[in-house]
Amino acid sequence: MKLTMKQWNNETMELIDPYKGQKDIENKIIRAVGNPGERFKEDALRLIRAIRIAAQFSFAIEDKTWQEIINDSSLIKEVSSERIQAELLKILESDYPYDGIMFLKSSGLLKFIIPELLEGIDVSQVRPGRHHTTDVFTHNLLSLKYCPSKDPIVKFAALLHDVGKPKVMSKDEDNLVIFHNHEVAGAKIAGEICDRLKFPKIDKERVVNLIRWHMFGVNEDQTDAAIRRFIRKIGVESVLDMMDIRIADRLGSGRPADSWRSNLFKKRVEEQLKPAKFSINDLAVDGNDIMRELNIKPGPKVGEILKKLFKEVDEDLSRNSKDYLLKRLKELTS
Numbered sequence: 001m002k003l004t005m006k007q008w009n010n011e012t013m014e015l016i017d018p019y020k021g022q023k024d025i026e027n028k029i030i031r032a033v034g035n036p037g038e039r040f041k042e043d044a045l046r047l048i049r050a051i052r053i054a055a056q057f058s059f060a061i062e063d064k065t066w067q068e069i070i071n072d073s074s075l076i077k078e079v080s081s082e083r084i085q086a087e088l089l090k091i092l093e094s095d096y097p098y099d100g101i102m103f104l105k106s107s108g109l110l111k112f113i114i115p116e117l118l119e120g121i122d123v124s125q126v127r128p129g130r131h132h133t134t135d136v137f138t139h140n141l142l143s144l145k146y147c148p149s150k151d152p153i154v155k156f157a158a159l160l161h162d163v164g165k166p167k168v169m170s171k172d173e174d175n176l177v178i179f180h181n182h183e184v185a186g187a188k189i190a191g192e193i194c195d196r197l198k199f200p201k202i203d204k205e206r207v208v209n210l211i212r213w214h215m216f217g218v219n220e221d222q223t224d225a226a227i228r229r230f231i232r233k234i235g236v237e238s239v240l241d242m243m244d245i246r247i248a249d250r251l252g253s254g255r256p257a258d259s260w261r262s263n264l265f266k267k268r269v270e271e272q273l274k275p276a277k278f279s280i281n282d283l284a285v286d287g288n289d290i291m292r293e294l295n296i297k298p299g300p301k302v303g304e305i306l307k308k309l310f311k312e313v314d315e316d317l318s319r320n321s322k323d324y325l326l327k328r329l330k331e332l333t334s
Helices: 021-026 036-042 045-057 063-071 073-078 081-092 097-107 136-146 152-160 182-196 201-212 224-234 239-252 260-273 287-294 300-315 322-333
Strands: 002-008 011-016
Touching: 036 045, 036 063, 045 063, 045 073, 045 081, 045 097, 063 073, 063 097, 081 097, 081 152, 097 136, 097 152, 136 152, 136 239, 152 182, 152 201, 152 239, 182 201, 201 239, 224 239, 224 260, 224 300, 239 260, 287 300, 287 322, 300 322
Parallel strands: none
Antiparallel strands: 002 011
16 A cells, blocks of 8 residues: 655655554554564564553554464563663653553563562552552552652662562561561562663662662651761662652552651751762861871771761761861860
């Protein structure tokens, strides 16, 4: 079929459309060209790419094409991890990442890409008076769905944030399920997943860090120093991403996105980010000052004194003046 497109330099441009692709686009349908089985065997990456396009544009997958994705799902093992990772990240940064992951599950592809997620199926989290109402798998996917971040790495962390729960599941004295240290187990598992999918080191470290510390406590009585310690632990560059993980976790549990405590905590974090005095390098004195004042040579003692001074300043930033710190220096070493 030939479709006249437009006039260009007095020549008629025509589109050759033997497979009626224009009609499929109009109807929002993903369809393999010709025999689906042949197409997927030519390049098995097309299995996940079809799902990625469906997630990106909210398209449906034509029945025969979908059935062949199911039939040939094991072929994805022949595809390099780097190519799979690229398509997975595109699914995560699409407008419909939840649907994309569910497509991967329903097709059988997920068990070859992130089988650890499937271990959460039917692992109940329900406890009387607690917020969880679904199994671990569903909670992880809903957390992805509601993650406010546009960053696919943060979304990946949201998807995997409770992946460690099946490994550490146990029962308490009332025979109710508990998941002690699931964030530690989850960080380890997430790191292994990132390695398998050949994530760059910097992206792997971000995912692992967000999962490792996502169980942070929120308390209106926390001091400014405690807030700063939290920021240092998470990392200045990741602390706002952690706030998005907390929102995703809450919404994925069926709770409101925030509470007055979490709003207060986020406000205080943002306030403490402004001064950005979070390291020894920000002290009003340095190692040279200490060596000069105490007439000592470079060595471990200089670092130990700096740490003591930093701890004091961290409790009260108003102490970060050269006069005060030199005075404290003499008191500490007298």
